[in-house]
Structure formats: structure tokens, C-alpha cells
Amino acid sequence: MSVLVETKNLKKYFSVEAGVLHAVDDVSIQIREGETFGIVGESGCGKSTLGKTIIRLQEATSGEVLYKGENIHALKRRKMKELRRDLQIIFQDPYSSLNPRMNVLQIITEPMVIAGLSGREAVEKAKHLMEVVGLAARLEGVFPHELDGGRRQRIGIARALSVDPTFIVCDEPVSALDVSIQAQILNLMMDLQEQRNLTYLFITHNLAVVRLISDQIGVMYLGQCVEIAPTDELFERPLHPYTKALLASVPVADLSMRHRQPEVIRGEISSPVNPIPGCRFAPRCPYVTPLCTEGDIPLKDMGGGHSVACTLY
Template identity: 55%
Template sequence: MEDKILIEAKNLKKYFKVGANAQLHAVDGVSFTIKKGQTLGVVGESGCGKSTLGRVLLRLYDVTDGQILYDGVDITKMDSKEIRPIRARMQMIFQDPSGSLDPRKSVKELIGEPLKIYKVCKNQEEYDRRIAEIMKTVGLSERYTESFSHELDGGRRQRIGIGRALAMDPEFIVCDEPVSALDVSIQAQILNLLMDLQKEKGLTYIFITHDLSVVKHISHEIMVMYLGQCVEYAKTKDLFANPLHPYTQGLLDAVPIPSLKAKKLSTQIMRGELTSPVDPAPGCRFAARCPYATDACRGKDIPLKEVEPGHFVSCTRF
């Protein structure tokens, strides 16, 4: 693995206007780095800002504040023309293959769409050859070339999505819950395919999921998000061996992983209601559900603190 940083986010924020004077803080002051050829897992409950973060990194959403550095280049304020050649190196695999694939287009057309947009192939022969190569790479038989996505099962549809993402030979791929709509056996096949492609092509991933049992096997580092903020950030093995934030502990306690259950983590069921992400008050947003919350958790924001080497947590207990 290279030590070169490919993606760096600095105090990244994305707010959405709701109503006349209110803003929803979807991503609120998130910072992280992803080294080339590695995977950052992003976990958290639905609505915590994971998918918004992925789209902001690709500049599908404009940035409210902060910086995004791609391979050392600041892409935060680039317009559509400036970012076009860079975006060819960044792709996305969407959560629901049924919703992200045009049912009117054949498998060949779906995978080849980026090739036509960027005018990569010189002629039809080169285009057909490239489609065949991509289908072989993602494990799709050529007999499905003229098939439509709705004629195939979920696993094959997701392979189409992966093939489309690979069409431009990208360096960085946002995997937005790519296996959540699949059954367990197909999940394993898709995860193995993604890991094999990473080894073969040196791909860099951000892997978004709410399932810690999935992210455990594919990620080098994990960032835990809660209501738009990062509450814990660590190497995967360190986070699973020693979860520090009460929210992370609660997530792990809900995951049926035998190795974790054997450790008998002293966690409690998360109770209480979610804090509103619309113009939230300063302080820990998990305090309303945290069994350890004190007055120190409210009134002022709690920054990430390096508790152990490379292990950061946002909590007043440390």
C-alpha cells in the first residue's frame, strides 16, 4: 500500500436550507484522509449524512464550507468545466441498482454510457471490446450484453453498476451502501469482487454502510458518523477491539458478530429521541440518548480528540 493521501477533507460542511431561515446540517465539520489504495468505511444510522458526504466528495453537491483535496488539488470551488476531467477519475456505485439503472437501456448501453459521454473510444470496435473487457472483469457473461437490467437479478444488476463505475478506469470510487439491497450470499460475492478489484487496480474506496459486520471486512479505517458529525475515527482493528464512543459501542452491541459478543462489551440500549439536525444547538448531539451524558456534554461543541495513536473520539469522557 502506498502512503500517499488521495482524498483529504478539511472541516467539510454541507447545509440544506429548510424553511425561511433554517438550515439542516447534513454534514457538519467532518475531516478525514484516505490513502491511495485503501478503504475508509463510513458507518452510522440512516439520516446521519453518510450518503450526502459521498456526494459532496464527488462535488455532486456544492460545499457549504471546508475543503476537499483530491490528489493534492483543491476541488472545492471548481465549476463544472474545471472538475469534468477530475470527475472522470472519481465514480460512484449506488445503493439500489434497480433505481440507478435506466430500464430502457441494455447492459451494454448502461456500462458504455460514461465511454460515450467522455468520448473515450475511437470507433465501434474499440467500444465493443471495452464493454466485453468490463463485463468479464465484473463477472457478467457476454450473453447479457443486450439484456435489460430489469431482466436480471439483484446481484447481476449491481455488477452492472460496478462495471459502469469502472468504465473510465477511476482511482476513487464512492460505494454508497452497494450491498444493502442484496441477500447475504450475494453480498459476499459483491464484497469479494470489490476487494479483488482494489488489489488488481489499486482502487481507493469510501465505503458507506449502516452495517458494521460488512464494513469490518473491507475497510482499513472506519469513521462513525452521528447526525452529520464524526464521533469516532480509527483503524478498523482498533475500533472493533476497543470502541470508545458510547454510540459506537451501541452500534457494535447490536451487531451479531461472535468475536464481539465473546468480549461482553458493557453497552446499554440507546434510548431517547434523536436531536434535530435543523440548526442544532452546540454540544454533543448524542447526549439525548447517551447513558453517560453530563452537563459538560451540552453547551459547547466537542472536538475529536486523539485518545490513542490514530484513534480519535468526540466525547467528554476522554
């Protein structure tokens, strides 16, 4: 399948009081059409910033984002506005990402009106979308605060779908939800992908969720993408010490792992402000060598679409 979205050496730095914060540091990924690319990592690793920079909700510091071969960060304003219809986002927090003063129908129609649909067309389509995402028609006039988290997230999904996008950044869309509701939303998102040939960038810290929904996965640590692999390959043959530690840290919901002493990695994530050169995981890594902090470590292709940035390989 063809590549729909590609980042090339994408960087996003923020100037903060203490120095330069490297939120996204030299990330190059390829997202194929109709597939889901999962991004996993812990808080502060730059997952959300990557998602926002990919659809240009934030300007990149350097690097390119190619959508259908065109660098969207070089587009003029008007062209970019047109392209926004193709590139949508679903946010993590269904409590704060919806305008509390707009009712369900208004929230879903707004993007369509901005995209140039007439009011009547937009309302008709919004009603259809409510049905698609499983919102009862009687909820049209209801405001977000009257709804539970699962329904609010359905509004967020309907709003993203309203302009018929091809690519959707899903930024922790189920993290704020209870497990039974989370399962409903995940099923809905997988169905929609199949019906509409959507391409997802799925950002999450939940490894079980990313395994379920992704075709390929990129593991991020402090702004860098340390490992990229097809889903099953990553879970069965993790290479980077951080990926291994991450997988070993998740409490598994069955008895086989019951009395296993988890391999706890020591230490905590260091600061992304003025980071040390080389591998950011080096201070916590059990296999660290002087080589790790000497210079940048590029992703190395290990075959089968699996690449890793580590001096061990």
C-alpha cells in the same frame, strides 16, 4: 501510504421549511491511496450526503475536499468534468440507479463515450469489463429489469470502472442484496481494489461488512464524525459511547452472546434541523454531563490514528 482524498471541515447544510438541516457538519477525514475508508452510521446521519459532497455531486456549504492536494470544490467546470473520470460512485439501489431504457452494454459504454472514447473502443472495453465483473457476454443486450439484484449491482460496478477511476464512493452497494449474493459482490470489490489499486470510501450501516472491507473507519452520528480509528482498533477499543452502543446493538451470529441482555440505548435519533450545540448524541448518552452541550467538541487524538469527539476523554 499517501493521502489521496482529504476533507477539511466539510459542511453541507440544506435549507428546509423548518430551518437549516445539518447533513454534514464539520467532517475532516483523510483517505489513503489504495485503502478503504469505511463510514458507518444509522439512517439520516449524513453518510450518503458526505459521499456525494466528496465527489462534488453536491456543492459543499463550506470546507474543502482535497483530491491529490487540490480543492475540487474550487475547480472550474471544464476541469471538474475531466476529473470526474477519476472520481466515481456506486449506488445503493441497483433497481433505481440504472436507466431502464438502456441495455447492459449501453449502460456500461455511456460514461466512456462522455469521456471521449470512440464508440468502438468503448464497446470493446465494456465487453472486457463485463467479463471482469462476472457478467456473461450473452447479457449484453439485456435490460436491467430482466436481471436480479446481484447482476444489476455488477453493472453498477462495471459502469464505475469503465473510466478507470482512482477513487470510488461505494454508497451501501450491498445493502439491497441477499447475503450469499452480498458475499459474492464484496469479494469482487476487494479483488478489484487489489488489481487496480482503487481507493474506496465505503458507506454502510452494516458493521460486519465495514469490518471486513475497511482499513480505517469513521463513525457518524447526525452529521458529525464522532470517532475515527483503524478497523481492528475501533472494534476492539471503541471509545465514543455511541460507537459502543452501536457495536453492542448488533445481533451476533453465534451462541456465545445468546442469553446476553443487550445494552439497549434509549431514545431515538433527534432531528438534524437546527441541532443543539455540542455533542448530538448527548440526549441519548448514558454519560452525559453539562459540558457536552456547552460548545463544539473537537476530535481528540488518542494516539495510534485513533481520534474521538467526546468530553469523557
